[in-house]
Amino acid sequence: MILSAFLWWLVLQLLGLMALPLTWCLFARLPGRGYALAKPLGLLLAAFFLWLGGTFRLLPNTAGGGLGAVAGLAALSSWLGRRAWHQVSRSTTSRRPILGWLRANWPLVLSTELLFLLVFVGWTVFRAYNPDIAGTEKPMEFAFVNGVLGSRFFPPHDPWLSGYAISYYYFGYVMLGMLIRLTGVEPAVGFNLGVASWYALAMVGAFGVAYELVKLAESGRGGSGWGRSIRYGLLGALLVGFIGNLEGLVEVAYNRGWLPLAWIQWLDIKNLTSSPPSGTWTGGFWWWWRASRVVHDKDLLGNSVEVIDEFPFFSFLLGDMHPHVLALPFALLAIGLALNLLLSSLETQGPKLEVRSLWHWLGDVTGLRTPGILLYAVTLGALAFLNTWDFPIYVALATLALGAGLAVREGLTWGVVSRAASGAVIFALLGWLCYLPFYMGFQSQLGGVLPNLLFPTRLSQFLLMFGPFLVVVVFLFALLSLEPGRPVAGTGDAQGQVTELRPDVRYPILRQVLRLLPWTIGLPLLLVVLIILGFAILPQGRAYAETLLQDPAVAANVGGHSLAQLAGLVARVRLATPWTFLLLAGLIAWSGAILWARLSAKGAVQQGSGQAAPANGLTQSDLFAVLMVGLALLLTLSVEFVYLRDLFGTRMNTVFKFYYQAWVLLGLAAAYGLSRLAVATTPRGLKVPGLVLAGLLIAGCLCYPVAAIPSKADGFQAEPTLDGLAYLRRYNPGDMAAIEWLRANVPPTAVVLEASGGSYSPEGAGRVSMATGNPTLLGWDFHEMQWRGKAYNDLTAGRLEALERIYRTARPEELPGLLARWGIDYVYVGALERNKYGIGDASLARFDRSLKLVYDRDGVKIYAAR
Numbered sequence: 001m002i003l004s005a006f007l008w009w010l011v012l013q014l015l016g017l018m019a020l021p022l023t024w025c026l027f028a029r030l031p032g033r034g035y036a037l038a039k040p041l042g043l044l045l046a047a048f049f050l051w052l053g054g055t056f057r058l059l060p061n062t063a064g065g066g067l068g069a070v071a072g073l074a075a076l077s078s079w080l081g082r083r084a085w086h087q088v089s090r091s092t093t094s095r096r097p098i099l100g101w102l103r104a105n106w107p108l109v110l111s112t113e114l115l116f117l118l119v120f121v122g123w124t125v126f127r128a129y130n131p132d133i134a135g136t137e138k139p140m141e142f143a144f145v146n147g148v149l150g151s152r153f154f155p156p157h158d159p160w161l162s163g164y165a166i167s168y169y170y171f172g173y174v175m176l177g178m179l180i181r182l183t184g185v186e187p188a189v190g191f192n193l194g195v196a197s198w199y200a201l202a203m204v205g206a207f208g209v210a211y212e213l214v215k216l217a218e219s220g221r222g223g224s225g226w227g228r229s230i231r232y233g234l235l236g237a238l239l240v241g242f243i244g245n246l247e248g249l250v251e252v253a254y255n256r257g258w259l260p261l262a263w264i265q266w267l268d269i270k271n272l273t274s275s276p277p278s279g280t281w282t283g284g285f286w287w288w289w290r291a292s293r294v295v296h297d298k299d300l301l302g303n304s305v306e307v308i309d310e311f312p313f314f315s316f317l318l319g320d321m322h323p324h325v326l327a328l329p330f331a332l333l334a335i336g337l338a339l340n341l342l343l344s345s346l347e348t349q350g351p352k353l354e355v356r357s358l359w360h361w362l363g364d365v366t367g368l369r370t371p372g373i374l375l376y377a378v379t380l381g382a383l384a385f386l387n388t389w390d391f392p393i394y395v396a397l398a399t400l401a402l403g404a405g406l407a408v409r410e411g412l413t414w415g416v417v418s419r420a421a422s423g424a425v426i427f428a429l430l431g432w433l434c435y436l437p438f439y440m441g442f443q444s445q446l447g448g449v450l451p452n453l454l455f456p457t458r459l460s461q462f463l464l465m466f467g468p469f470l471v472v473v474v475f476l477f478a479l480l481s482l483e484p485g486r487p488v489a490g491t492g493d494a495q496g497q498v499t500e501l502r503p504d505v506r507y508p509i510l511r512q513v514l515r516l517l518p519w520t521i522g523l524p525l526l527l528v529v530l531i532i533l534g535f536a537i538l539p540q541g542r543a544y545a546e547t548l549l550q551d552p553a554v555a556a557n558v559g560g561h562s563l564a565q566l567a568g569l570v571a572r573v574r575l576a577t578p579w580t581f582l583l584l585a586g587l588i589a590w591s592g593a594i595l596w597a598r599l600s601a602k603g604a605v606q607q608g609s610g611q612a613a614p615a616n617g618l619t620q621s622d623l624f625a626v627l628m629v630g631l632a633l634l635l636t637l638s639v640e641f642v643y644l645r646d647l648f649g650t651r652m653n654t655v656f657k658f659y660y661q662a663w664v665l666l667g668l669a670a671a672y673g674l675s676r677l678a679v680a681t682t683p684r685g686l687k688v689p690g691l692v693l694a695g696l697l698i699a700g701c702l703c704y705p706v707a708a709i710p711s712k713a714d715g716f717q718a719e720p721t722l723d724g725l726a727y728l729r730r731y732n733p734g735d736m737a738a739i740e741w742l743r744a745n746v747p748p749t750a751v752v753l754e755a756s757g758g759s760y761s762p763e764g765a766g767r768v769s770m771a772t773g774n775p776t777l778l779g780w781d782f783h784e785m786q787w788r789g790k791a792y793n794d795l796t797a798g799r800l801e802a803l804e805r806i807y808r809t810a811r812p813e814e815l816p817g818l819l820a821r822w823g824i825d826y827v828y829v830g831a832l833e834r835n836k837y838g839i840g841d842a843s844l845a846r847f848d849r850s851l852k853l854v855y856d857r858d859g860v861k862i863y864a865a866r
Contacts, residue, residue, distance in 0.1 A: 007183040015042035021081025029343035031215040036208025040329040046073040047175040054154040107226040123196035129713040133724035141321040146773025148177035150748030159769040160779025162751045171385035172326025188724035199316040203237045205332030210236020210671040217621040236671035244704025247291040288708040297455040300553040308656035327387035334394040338401040345405025381431025399424035407599040445789040447645040459579035468697035469666035475690035476673035481509035512593035520585040584637040591630040632665035734858035750825040807837035812850040819865045827863040
């Protein structure tokens with residue numbers, strides 16, 4: 001276990017070191033040079049080379065291919081990062097400047113590496129006490145990992161639908177598979193090391209972005225120390241990756257009897273009060289699961305409708321290697337790139353609105369010309385391949401960063417907006433093209449966007465989820481709105497020193513809020529009105545309205561089938577629960593007012609220094625923090641009115657996807673906001689209340705991880721192991737021995753027939769294909785439906801019937817033809833198959849007569865097609 005963990009850590013260290021020269025140049029505008037983001041950048045680029053080479057059959061998906069991809073990373077980093085080794089400027093020539101930078105910035109380097117090591121080792125130990133690849137989505141994810149490992153080229157074969165490639169955003173599993181190949185660890189061990197390493201990458205990424213924001217602000221005030229930036233960087237990691245939401249505090253309060261029962265019931269946390277208080281700190285089996293279901297909808301009959309509101313710590317506690325987890329370090333990498341874009345665009349003259357000028361400008365703001373543009377495109381585009389809906393979110397953040405930088409120089413105009421949007425379109429289009437082979441074979445369940453008319457979020461539950469962050473946001477906005485004026489743009493002397501101040505200027509933020517508030521309230525309501533009108537005008541709208549009116553919960557409250565009655569019902573529901581919408585509308589108006597007031601003045605560049613001055617009173621870090629908050633608020637507001645259509649027919653997954661990224665953005669902004677409050681001298685009355693209230697709420701959020709870690713690890717009582725299949729070896733040794741035989745003796749592409757079952761099947765359907773990567777006829781059927789969408793029925797037609805015939809009814813002479821028809825190489829008969837298909841001696845005799853018995857041990861038989 002220790003050797004496997006060491007090798008895994010070592011490979012990640014080497015990837016980070018190889019990517020460091022490139023990182024140092026790519027993040028040249030940041031004081032920390034993006035050092036904390038070097039590992040995810042190196043991992044992403046190496047995996048990109050492996051995937052691209054494997055897709056075009058230039059590089060095999062083997063250990064040798066992985067080493068070739070790493071060599072490609074090293075070559076690219078050495079070439080594009082050559083300034084790190086020999087930098088020539090107009091005034092000086094410096095050899096190996098990166099080494100001098102590392103020596104000068106040793107506190108940052110040491111803090112980053114210690115944090116990564118601490119989280120990696122700590123979470124490796126935690127996973128060793130609950131390593132089972134069982135339950136929730138883990139079997140699916142392990143099947144994908146083994147499917148990738150068993151595929152010589154890409155796209156990888158689907159272990160749960162023989163004959164087809166994986167139709168899912170599988171890039172994260174390519175990364176995980178590459179690390180397993182390079183370290184030589186067993187896949188079941190690599191799965192758990194992957195959970196620990198992705199957690200460490202995410203924590204260090206959050207630390208790095210928060211550090212950069214605080215260090216930038218410190219530099220603007222003339223500060224040069226390390227301690228404060230590192231402390232608030234660690235706070236950023238804590239807020240993004242370690243705290244829980246306030247459900248943990250409510251859980252403790254309920255079980256300890258600290259609050260009246262009526263208050264707890266008013267919060268309406270799903271299943272919390274279904275059992276009496278335990279008298280201990282927590283209660284109930286898997287109590288920690290409730291934190292991911294704090295927000296839940298209720299239909300008009302009072303029935304609960306599932307909503308997912310995961311946050312990063314819950315994800316790593318659960319241990320699923322799902323796409324939103326695999327994408328998290330790279331979302332933080334994209335945030336760091338967006339911050340670098342903001343700083344670069346502040347110092348770069350804006351382009352004309354034409355392709356050549358835009359291209360040259362983007363090359364300048366990336367700092368690496370055309371290769372820089374491509375690197376941004378590869379990084380942003382990877383988010384679509386990792387967790388698709390992250391892509392538009394972080395392209396939007398890049399657009400806001402470009403636009404804000406241009407607006408500081410030129411004022412907030414439509415020309416600035418169009419140029420920023422055009423630059424982002426180039427990034428997005430190139431990002432799409434970089435991963436075009438993935439899209440060519442990708443199928444999805446998504447079927448457009450639908451209106452959310454009847455499920456507004458209750459404010460109490462929204463505040464349980466985001467309350468601590470929003471408190472910091474309110475105090476930060478108040479600080480930025482009421483602070484005295486800062487140095488006036490264009491008032492520096494020849495050396496760039498500010499010589500003129502306007503200390504008494506206060507900007508009319510409140511007036512601007514009042515101007516924007518009718519828009520932030522009115523536009524969503526106008527959208528609802530237009531949707532209702534669409535019901536009356538458009539055929540698709542009328543069909544959707546009829547579907548709504550036929551719903552029993554709606555029909556019971558409408559009393560008829562007219563659109564007017566439906567519109568009245570929507571109005572009643574919205575008026576009964578308006579507070580989350582009004583809070584978000586107010587905060588969005590406030591963030592827009594701050595940006596408008598600070599960016600609408602043209603020319604905030606100090607003369608003589610070449611450095612961007614505060615944007616009309618807003619520092620660079622302030623500006624980026626407000627952009628992150630504004631984007632997060634828009635994400636949470638959007639699910640109040642629309643959701644992405646999928647097989648579930650609710651907003652469950654949309655809330656999940658958007659809230660997750662909102663948590664990351666708000667957590668980073670809150671860490672910076674607290675650093676800003678801590679040094680604020682005016683206005684009086686904000687600093688102490690803000691810090692005290694935020695501190696109390698954050699302490700309340702720490703209740704969740706403190707209680708959940710030992711609970712999930714079952715008190716750290718079991719024998720520790722990183723083998724995720726140890727449970728199978730312990731409870732079902734027959735299946736485990738057969739799986740090991742298959743892995744040793746059967747090609748990874750051979751089709752092995754086993755029992756099919758529903759998703760999350762408790763009896764273990766898909767367990768052989770999950771553990772070996774060998775494709776089977778049909779594994780988790782509902783998950784295949786989710787991945788394939790409308791194509792599912794055509795792709796799976798006849799498979800369940802073939803399973804029944806092979807295992808139950810086919811005569812011996814029919815079996816060879818059936819196996820050949822479906823491309824089946826082996827038939828697996830274990831306890832599950834015997835019980836599910838009623839296989840007895842007579843059925844086994846059929847197999848013995850027409851197939852070749854190649855394995856017979858501990859109640860498991862495996863037959864090969866003759």
